Amino acid sequence: MPTLMEIARSGNITDEMIRVAKIEDCSPEKIRERIARGVVIVPRNEIRENIRIVGIGEGLSTKVNVNVGTSTMVVNVEMEEEKVKTALKYGTDTIMDLSIGGDLDGIRRRLLSIANVPFGTVPIYQAFIDVTKKSSAGIYMTEDDIFNVVERHLKDGVDFMTIHAGITKELVAKMRKTKRLAGIPSRGGTILAAWMLYNDQENPFFKNYDYLLEMLAEYDAVISIGDALRPGAIADSHDYFQLSELLNVAELVRRAWDKGVQVMVEGPGHVPLNEIAADVRIEKAICRGAPYYVLGPLPTDVAMGYDHIAAAIGAAIAAAEGADLICYLTPAEHLALPTPEQVKDGLIAAKIAAHAGDIVKLGAKAKEWDFRISKARAGLDWSTMYELSMDKERAKKIHEQFGASSKGPCTMCGDLCVYVLLSKFLKED
Amino acid sequence: MPTLMEIARSGNITDEMIRVAKIEDCSPEKIRERIARGVVIVPRNEIRENIRIVGIGEGLSTKVNVNVGTSTMVVNVEMEEEKVKTALKYGTDTIMDLSIGGDLDGIRRRLLSIANVPFGTVPIYQAFIDVTKKSSAGIYMTEDDIFNVVERHLKDGVDFMTIHAGITKELVAKMRKTKRLAGIPSRGGTILAAWMLYNDQENPFFKNYDYLLEMLAEYDAVISIGDALRPGAIADSHDYFQLSELLNVAELVRRAWDKGVQVMVEGPGHVPLNEIAADVRIEKAICRGAPYYVLGPLPTDVAMGYDHIAAAIGAAIAAAEGADLICYLTPAEHLALPTPEQVKDGLIAAKIAAHAGDIVKLGAKAKEWDFRISKARAGLDWSTMYELSMDKERAKKIHEQFGASSKGPCTMCGDLCVYVLLSKFLKED
Numbered sequence: 080m081p082t083l084m085e086i087a088r089s090g091n092i093t094d095e096m097i098r099v100a101k102i103e104d105c106s107p108e109k110i111r112e113r114i115a116r117g118v119v120i121v122p123r124n125e126i127r128e129n130i131r132i133v134g135i136g137e138g139l140s141t142k143v144n145v146n147v148g149t150s151t152m153v154v155n156v157e158m159e160e161e162k163v164k165t166a167l168k169y170g171t172d173t174i175m176d177l178s179i180g181g182d183l184d185g186i187r188r189r190l191l192s193i194a195n196v197p198f199g200t201v202p203i204y205q206a207f208i209d210v211t212k213k214s215s216a217g218i219y220m221t222e223d224d225i226f227n228v229v230e231r232h233l234k235d236g237v238d239f240m241t242i243h244a245g246i247t248k249e250l251v252a253k254m255r256k257t258k259r260l261a262g263i264p265s266r267g268g269t270i271l272a273a274w275m276l277y278n279d280q281e282n283p284f285f286k287n288y289d290y291l292l293e294m295l296a297e298y299d300a301v302i303s304i305g306d307a308l309r310p311g312a313i314a315d316s317h318d319y320f321q322l323s324e325l326l327n328v329a330e331l332v333r334r335a336w337d338k339g340v341q342v343m344v345e346g347p348g349h350v351p352l353n354e355i356a357a358d359v360r361i362e363k364a365i366c367r368g369a370p371y372y373v374l375g376p377l378p379t380d381v382a383m384g385y386d387h388i389a390a391a392i393g394a395a396i397a398a399a400e401g402a403d404l405i406c407y408l409t410p411a412e413h414l415a416l417p418t419p420e421q422v423k424d425g426l427i428a429a430k431i432a433a434h435a436g437d438i439v440k441l442g443a444k445a446k447e448w449d450f451r452i453s454k455a456r457a458g459l460d461w462s463t464m465y466e467l468s469m470d471k472e473r474a475k476k477i478h479e480q481f482g483a484s485s486k487g488p489c490t491m492c493g494d495l496c497v498y499v500l501l502s503k504f505l506k507e508d
Numbered sequence: 509m510p511t512l513m514e515i516a517r518s519g520n521i522t523d524e525m526i527r528v529a530k531i532e533d534c535s536p537e538k539i540r541e542r543i544a545r546g547v548v549i550v551p552r553n554e555i556r557e558n559i560r561i562v563g564i565g566e567g568l569s570t571k572v573n574v575n576v577g578t579s580t581m582v583v584n585v586e587m588e589e590e591k592v593k594t595a596l597k598y599g600t601d602t603i604m605d606l607s608i609g610g611d612l613d614g615i616r617r618r619l620l621s622i623a624n625v626p627f628g629t630v631p632i633y634q635a636f637i638d639v640t641k642k643s644s645a646g647i648y649m650t651e652d653d654i655f656n657v658v659e660r661h662l663k664d665g666v667d668f669m670t671i672h673a674g675i676t677k678e679l680v681a682k683m684r685k686t687k688r689l690a691g692i693p694s695r696g697g698t699i700l701a702a703w704m705l706y707n708d709q710e711n712p713f714f715k716n717y718d719y720l721l722e723m724l725a726e727y728d729a730v731i732s733i734g735d736a737l738r739p740g741a742i743a744d745s746h747d748y749f750q751l752s753e754l755l756n757v758a759e760l761v762r763r764a765w766d767k768g769v770q771v772m773v774e775g776p777g778h779v780p781l782n783e784i785a786a787d788v789r790i791e792k793a794i795c796r797g798a799p800y801y802v803l804g805p806l807p808t809d810v811a812m813g814y815d816h817i818a819a820a821i822g823a824a825i826a827a828a829e830g831a832d833l834i835c836y837l838t839p840a841e842h843l844a845l846p847t848p849e850q851v852k853d854g855l856i857a858a859k860i861a862a863h864a865g866d867i868v869k870l871g872a873k874a875k876e877w878d879f880r881i882s883k884a885r886a887g888l889d890w891s892t893m894y895e896l897s898m899d900k901e902r903a904k905k906i907h908e909q910f911g912a913s914s915k916g917p918c919t920m921c922g923d924l925c926v927y928v929l930l931s932k933f934l935k936e937d
Contacts, residue, residue, distance in 0.1 A: 151922030153910045179924050204924065218933050255934075261882050262926065269926040273933045311926075312882035313867060313875055349882075351875075352828045353868040378824065378864040380878035380885070383893060384902040388857050391817050392824040392864055395807065399781045413885065414907045416919040421906075428817050435807040435821055438742060439782040446742055446780075449809035453690050453741035453778075456809070456842065464812060473813040477850075478843045481582045490845040493580030495608050495633070497691065497698040497740075504647050504702045505684075 080125070082299045085339040087115035095121050099134035104444060113137055117332070118368040120341040122173065122197035122238040122301040130238070131196045133172050135343065136370040140441060141398040141433035144199070144372070144406045145171040145426050148178035149186060150416045156186055162422045163194050169426050169469065173404065175199040175241075179208055179266075184231065191236055199239040199303065202228045203267045207274075218274055222283045229294060239301035241345065242291065243267045244284035245327040246307035248275045254308070254320050261311030264348060268307020288331060292338040301341040303372055304328045309348030312380050316350040317358070329365040343370040343404065352378040355393055359400040370403040377408070386412035387421075387428040394429060398436020405429045427469050457498055461485050511728045512550060514768040516543035524550050528563035533873060542566055546761070547797035549770040551602065551626035551667040551730040559667070560625045562601050564772065565799040569870060570827040570862035573628070573801070573835045574600040574855050577607035578615060579845045585615055591851045592623050598855050598898065602668070602833065604628040608637055608695075613660065620665055628668040628732065631657045632696045636703075647703055651712045658723060668730035670774065671720065672696045673713035674756040675736035677704045683737070683749050690740030693777060697736020717760060721767040730770045732801055733757045738777030741809050745779040746787070758794040772799040772833065781807040784822055788829040799832040806837070815841035816850075816857040823858060827865020834858045856898050886927055890914050 086093055092107045096114065099121060100107040113119035119136035135142050145166035147159050159178070166174055174194045178186045183205045191198055206228040207217035232240060243265065251272040254263070263269045271282055284291055295302055306328075308320040315321070328344055335342035344366050347358045355376050362371045376393030377386065390408035398405060409417035409425035417425065437445035448467065455463035461478060462485065468474040481490040488496030515522055521536045525543065528550060529536040542548035548565035564571050574595035576588050588607070595603055603623045607615045612634045620627055635657040636646035661669060672694065680701040683692070692698045700711055713720055724731055735757075737749040744750070757773055764771035773795050776787045784805050791800045805822030806815065819837035827834060838846035838854035846854065866874035877896065884892035890907060891914065897903040910919040917925030 150919055151924060152912070152919045153922075180922065207924070216933075260879065261886055262930065264926055266921055266924050266926055269929050270924070273930050277933050312885075313878040314882060351867045352824060352864050379860065379867060380882045381863060381897065382860045383881070383897040384899050384906055385856055385860060388817050388820050388860050389864065392821050392861065395781060395821040396825065411906050411909070411920070414903060414918055414920075415909050415912060418909060427814055431808065431811045431814060431818050432821065434810060435781050435818065438780045438808060449742040450689065452812070453743060453809045456741075457690050468810065468812040470813050474843060477813055477840050480840070480844050480847065483581070483844060489843055490579050490581045491840070491843075492695060493582075493609065495580060495636075495695050495699070497693055497695055500698045501691065501702050504645075504706050 082296055082339040082341070083121060084114055084117065084336070084341055087111045095123065095132050098132040103134060103139045105138065109138070110134065116368065117336045117342065118370065120301055120343055120370050122199070122341070123299065124233065124236045124238045125299045127236040127238060129195050133197050135403050137368060139403070140445070141402065141436050142172035142404045143426065143429040143433050144173040144175060144404055145422060146175045146177050146406065147190065147422070148176045149180040151180040153416050154181035156181065156189060158419065159186065159190060160193060161419045163190055165419045165423050166426055167194065167196065169423055170430060171196065171426055173197040173199060175201070177201060177204065179204050183208065187232070188235055197238040198236070199241065200232050200237050201241040201267050201305070202232050203243065203270050207270045217270065218277050220274065222287065225283050226287070226290070226294070229291065233294060233298045233300055237300060239303050241267060241303045241305040242284050243271050243305035243307040244282065244288055244291070244331050245304055245324045246271055246282055247285055247327065248281050250308065250320060250323055251275055259318070259320065260314040261349070263307060264311025265305060265307045265309060267305055271307065288334060289338070292335055292340050295340050296338055301343060302335055303343050303345055304331055306345045306347065309346060309374070311349060313349050313351055317354055321347065325362065325365060332366045332369045343372045345372045345374060347376050348374060349377045349380055350393070352392070352396065355396045356400045359397050359402050363401055371401065372404040372406065373397045373402045374406045375408065383413055384410055386410065387425040391428040391432040394432035395435040398433050399439035401440070402436070405433055430469055459487060459498055509554070511725050511768040511770070513543055513546065513765070513770055516540045524552065524561050527561040532563060532568045534567065538567070539563065545797065546765045546771065547799065549730055549772055549799050551770070552728065553662065553665045553667045554728045556665040556667060558624050562626050564832050566797060568832070569874070570831065570865050571601035571833045572855065572858040572862050573602040573604060573833055574851060575604045575606050575835065576619065576851070577605045578609040580609040582845050583610035585610065585618060587848065588615065588619060589622060590848045592619055594848045594852050595855055596623065596625065598852055599859060600625065600855055602626040602628060604630070606630060606633065608633050612637065616661070617664055626667040627665070628670065629661050629666050630670040630696050630734070631661050632672065632699050636699045646699065647706045649703065651716065654712050655716070655719070655723070658720065662723060662727045662729055666729060668732050670696060670732045670734040671713050672700055672734035672736040673711065673717055673720070673760050674733055674753045675700055675711055676714055676756065677710050679737065679749060679752055680704055688747070688749065689743040690778070692736060693740025694734060694736045694738060696734055700736065717763060718767070721764055721769045724769050725767055730772060731764055732772045732774055733760055735774045735776065738775060738803070740778060742778050742780055746783055750776065754791065754794060761795045761798045772801045774801045774803060776805050777803060778806045778809055779822070781821070781825065784825045785829045788826050788831050792830055800830065801833040801835065802826045802831045803835045804837065812842055813839055815839065816854040820857040820861040823861035824864040827862050828868035830869070831865070834862055859898055888916060888927055
């Protein structure tokens, strides 16, 4: 069966394309043409039903992703379900299950069943963990172990998966001889790096990339090429390793397109503010416009406890410059597994960043929301303001924290409210 | 007595300059030369004692300001004192008292006595309120009423004051005939606008600007020229009124320098992300490098309940581009008077923005902090990480929220921690 990309190339318009066009307020033909070129993707596993159709890429609104999942130290499936529900309530566009603790197959299937948005995973985690359970150390996993997990995820309906196919044995060996402050901050990248060096073998995803693409094509799933060698510290930003991996990734993007497989590219981790726009432009240039899925970018390493704010700064700049999907960070980043409340905080920060970027990227189409809320504000129309905010309960709660009424000025300015004062003394001209 | 600016111009180096140079890690001569040119200011009323010396401007680290103060609807002086203490605990560089409710003289003096950092006010508020109490409507205030309050604040030791001297009767009249979505979002600007139109008089601060400067010079206080016509909505960004006022302000900066009065410029309110860098450059160009005190910038109007995050996005970009002082916004912005906890949230967001900007602005000097925290992170050295964070209690609390120990990996990755995994299987080369 042809993939969505192949259908688009043949000139045909599908239901998915029509739905994306409607959501993004443009013509289906535009969406078709961008899918054909690879600059827009629509993550949807062939076998998934009841999934919201989400377009990601050039000319579309910036989307946000929420990561959930158990850890080896905290396995509370009900809490992870609650995180999925929170993420959906506050409008996430995609969800990734990064579980590494408990019954991984069972957890993935449970979360998949409640998440009606594109759903992603990182199969290498499970491959490593399953083998650790079987034979004491994940490092003994075989190539078959790895691809079997990929297949299991595809069969379950996973829509996109992070695959660290751009990190090679040569790059890892070279990196080990270099002083890199934060090493390899990617969990999947680290598993592969350890495996490659320990077993003196090439990255199985790099080595068997065509085979992997064939598997993905069968389910029409999206490959999200992981950035194993992203900088985990400002000091490591845009070093030899980050950019070398990106060069590999660009070639992998081209090969995915050759096989009709939709692809996006992950990046860039911790980078100074003045390198963020450049980073996005470089990704877009060398990967020929492949959608960019940004983690962070974090413009500082010091914001522990508030990394969702640091990430929002970076993500807004990235989105304005063309990043297509923002992976949220929570206040617990670098510290702990997040709580559902922290998931919400992280998601809303990411959505603010996405919208600030969209005002630049999409212009009037995005500004409409700001216009409506500011019009309501100038009219002291609180109920409309609540209705238009990302978190109505919180807006109302704060507005009323010192007992303001639902009519008239707020407790900040009271009688000196700018929207009361001028009209009090002056008639409209 | 000569002002600091006049002393600097005469080539002499004062104790303040030496202290700023030490804090900023540069030579006193550089500080002297920048004060002489007006591109660095050191806000300190002649009569203030026990005040931290803070330099603001070119080549220095980005500073942050916290606003506190009662409103007409909520007068709780103890709470405002708590806000000052919270702001000092979490490292604010300056504080402004924007009180408009209760015994304004008493409150200002109480807050001044506990705030050992440069302290600012907006005298027009009190002028208007005092006259409202005396004669039923503030609109009847005289020029003398206004300047008497300015003098009272100076005599109390106020180090800098926001004066909306750039808004003229002509601009207000013109604006009233134009559809501006959010009107005049500035409280002081609105008071003056109403007064000018109602009384058919020119802005007293504009009209008597030289007299005002002489008063300020006597106490060597800083004038912070308010941006009455800043945009209060994305739709109003960089319109005729914002830029016209800036043209007036540039001329007022020149005149302040002629009188040896230190000056900074306030701006720019709600502006789209891609206009922020341009805004800073334009201010720096037309105001000949006068320090820029930014409110926001807010790159979206929709972040109600989370405006501290939206503001952090704008402030980081502004700081990286050269903004010198960031006015924090709290999560209660546009909604209510903030609580002490919201003051803390706003301040930390502003400090993250300032530091993200400083990494660009100051390079290695600023990155040292990131380097140290990332080194501690790679070594799983939690106590050093806490010690280096902006909010130790919160970092520790989040780290331990699912019971992680103080040694080893956090509850996010557990056994799959990237800083454990690689070293477990591979010896260091």
